[in-house]
Amino acid sequence: MGQKLIGFVLAMAAALQVAKADAALAYPPPLKPAAQDAKAARLAADLLSRYHYKAIPLDDALSGQVFDQYLKSLDPEKLYFLQSDVDRMAADRTRLDDAILTEDLSAPFAIFNLYERRAAERMAFARSLLSKGLDFERDETLMIDRKDQPWPATEAESQDLWRKRVKNDWLRLRLAGQDDAAIRKVLDKRYDSNIKRLAKISSADAFQAFMNAYTTAIEPHTNYLGPRAAENFDIAMRLSLVGIGAVLMEIDGYATIRELVAGGPAMVSGQLKVGDRIVAVGQGAAGPMEDVVGWRLDDTVALIRGAVASTVRLDILPADSGPDASIKPVTLVRNAIKMQDSAAKAKVYSVTTGEGKRAVAVITLPSFYEDIAALQKGDKDYRSAARDVAQLLQELKTQKVEGVLIDLRNNGGGSLREAVALTGLFVGKVPVVQTRNAKGDISVSTNTDTGVAWNGPLGVLINKGSASASEIFAAAIQDYGRGLVIGEPSFGKGTVQTVASLDRIAKNPTPVFGDLKVTIAQFFRVNGATTQLRGVTPDIRTPATGDDTPFGESSFGNALPWTRIKAVDYAAVGDITAQLPRLLAWHESRVQRTPDYQGLLEDIAKAQDQRKNNVISLNEAVRRKERAASEKRLVALLGGVETGAAPGAESALVDDGLQFNERKLAKDLAAKKAREAVNDAILNEAVSIVSDSVALKEGKAQITASASPTRPVMVKDLSKGSSEP
The missing domain is CATH 3.90.226.10 (2-enoyl-CoA Hydratase; Chain A, domain 1)
Incomplete structure (x- = not known):
């Protein structure tokens, strides 16, 4: 009886620990399909079954292939799901066709939501390791490509995999000359940003991921393009868009100007420069300003684009200034931009x-x-x-x-x-x-x-x-x-x-x-x-x-x-x-x-x-x-005068352990120039x-x-x- 009681107490303690962990971890909000998604899926299915070069009926057999393709697209390196997750989700293996035909997408969205939860948990665990010591004298290795490996069988196996990934991230920064305090700060910010990025994933993203699992299960080059993806596809084909002529990238939550397009409104105005950060966007001469700090970059870009000859207003935090610096208002007239x-x-x-x-x-x-x-x-x-x-x-x-x-x-x-x-x-x-x-x-x-x-x-x-x-x-x-x-x-x-x-x-x-x-x-x-x-x-x-x-x-x-x-x-x-x-x-x-x-x-x-x-x-x-x-x-x-590379350019190409949006913009641009000189x-x-x-x-x-x-x-x-x- 005493042993049973001890076991019960330990089980309750473990359950409380899990509950505390869940409470502390900011899971991304569960996503639900938009009203138009189920209709779009059914329209696509009707079109594919009638007009595709390799028409395949949407049945249980294809559903199984869609299921495999969906998991592969969400977790290609087997880093997030456990084998038990996959086993549990397998109940939907032959139901994804029904999800499309009955216009009920709850099953594929449930799979996506579980992926987001697991990804958030992995990032939280990675952050928890940063306060612990890592042994770099130990002879151990990290597998580079895990696509053909099984999913981790247990939570302990998954955590050991992520321990090695964190160790590799730390080691890359250490080899680049950063001390432990700086490394801890960089990685904590990186993993936290990944969690926040999960929260920015929309139902449209989840729907597009599922639909592309369906289309590519039929044949590799058939794809679904959501409204925004369709617009970007058109832009890529015609090599032109209407906007201000600025290439943006996300740095520390800001839409930051990486490049000004020659002849575009942004460059011609003389009011903007590389490194400036956009903090708010307004439409027309007097429309309200909308704060875009922390937004997804594509959402900010969508606000800045518009019709030819229309006006857009930007609140700019100048390059190299602190977050409390004075905001600079800029008004521009949109024009057609050629993507040279x-x-x-x-x-x-x-x-x-x-x-x-x-x-x-x-x-x-x-x-x-x-x-x-x-x-x-x-x-x-x-x-x-x-x-x-x-x-x-x-x-x-x-x-x-x-x-x-x-x-x-x-x-x-x-x-x-x-x-x-x-x-x-x-x-x-x-x-x-x-x-x-x-x-x-x-x-x-x-x-x-x-x-x-x-x-x-x-x-x-x-x-x-x-x-x-x-x-x-x-x-x-x-x-x-x-x-x-x-x-x-x-x-x-x-x-x-x-x-x-x-x-x-x-x-x-x-x-x-x-x-x-x-x-x-x-x-x-x-x-x-x-x-x-x-x-x-x-x-x-x-x-x-x-x-x-x-x-x-x-x-x-x-x-x-x-x-x-x-x-x-x-x-x-x-x-x-x-x-x-x-x-x-x-x-x-x-x-x-x-x-x-x-x-x-x-x-x-x-x-x-x-x-x-x-x-x-x-x-x-x-x-x-x-x-x-x-x-x-x-x-x-x-080496050699033929390349036109600046002396010491190789330093810009040596691995600094940073991701593309973590380094100073000037260094990132120097690395681009050095790559072009190779x-x-x-x-x-x-x-x-x-x-x-x-x-x-x-x-x-x-x-x-x-x-x-x-x-x-x-x-x-x-x-x-x-x-x-």
Whole structure:
């Protein structure tokens, strides 16, 4: 009896401790679906079951896949849920289809709310460790990638995992030179900010997370876009918005100006500068000011954007002033802002050859953008990728460049029409790509709009981040024998999407339901092969500079298969096969003698070893040795007058243990500048290969860029219109 009583008392004590902990922890408020969410989900389900290229019925089988995808999206590294949580939630595994069809989203929202509770608990536990001692002489490790690991079985196992994560955070700051008191302050603020950020998550965020679990369970490139996400997607496609021309970031709860856009109202006014903090926003000449301190950044941005020629008023806390400094009122008139940083850019490089210097241009294209709304209105000056590249090519001709390299690395695609038009700038009015819809009907997209703007030597640089429209362009250049494809095999996205407005389908005048990006077709090269799964294989391969873990279309378990259809009637406009053996030989010879390239290979090998081992040491002595080697490598990367890097720039790139919004803005901008100065060994080699191709076309087989492994030097940046050293 006494033992039972003791057990009862201990159980009650434990329960009281849990209750106290729950009371002390500020859990985020439970989220509930908005009135329009269930209707939007049902509309999306009806659309997907009827029009998707790979239509799958919304049943228990798909529900199970949605459940798995949902947990994976919420907790990809198995850091928050316990196995017991997952077991308990498994009761809803075959009910998520019913949640959509019956327009009752309580089950997916319950899962999301549990995720938020667990995340808050993990952050609170991390904060509790900061007052305790950590042993950095102990030989233990932290697993880098936990995606394939099970969820922690017990609370103790979860806490040990988070103890190691806190220890790693502390060690990174310690190696950067911070003392324990400063580290404790930084980490306490970080974990507290994470808890507060959880409280800012809205029901719209939760709904979008669930809907994307549903759409991507069908096929990887079908997505749901809430009203705000749909607006941002449109902005990214047209490369323009209406606002004040200021790039903002959140620092210490303030919307802080990180950059002023040239020609925008903010810069033209002369009233704002980098580092200024926005504390309130008002509409019109006399509208009330709304305090935005502590707001989500996207909510503040939404207030600042508006209609062309409308007025917005800002209360500004000047840069570097304290929180009690005088507020500066600023009034601005909104205008259209062009997003130049995301547009096509061109630079001219000088390559040392056996006969002197040779000029090769690099055109970097971040996406295949197109302002469809302006095009439909008949605007003759509408923004498009192909039009911008055509302009750059005309300017490059005046610079007397001898070869052109199109850099499509990490270009995820965009407008199919722009891919066709861009191909025409180099190949002419020819068939570019085939598409097959769900019924099996095949159509051919032929360029009829653009003529040849460049007929000289051409290279296309790709990597595994080059997808969709990038692959259409690279494949067409390769199939027509028009130029060299250089780099890594591409992503392997051979599908076509269209954006459907759920509000338009429901005849709803107010945009509340969002958009659905739906896969409706598959595209094929003119030779009949698809780029799906396999991507585009380069003519000259360079080492993979990114993560060597599964990436691209082949990493998705539900991706469409590779297949082939009949080729179109097309004729090559060139033939690079005769050049390839010599170009490959020169390439291999040159990279063996190029320190930057060899250093890159060493970096890749080290990164691959670390990923293979999948652990990082938590022993301070081991980490200091690794850091010293890293600093030495950064010096080499930034060395030489060719980079234009400032002396000591490597210090801006050494790991300081801080997150992007924790360091001083000036240091963050210095790090960005230093990253831009890092030698790009892959780009340099691609430029040299194009230079070699120029030599072969001129019949100068022995006088090539391979005569010298010297880095190509950027001599003109057309986006700035100025020469650089």
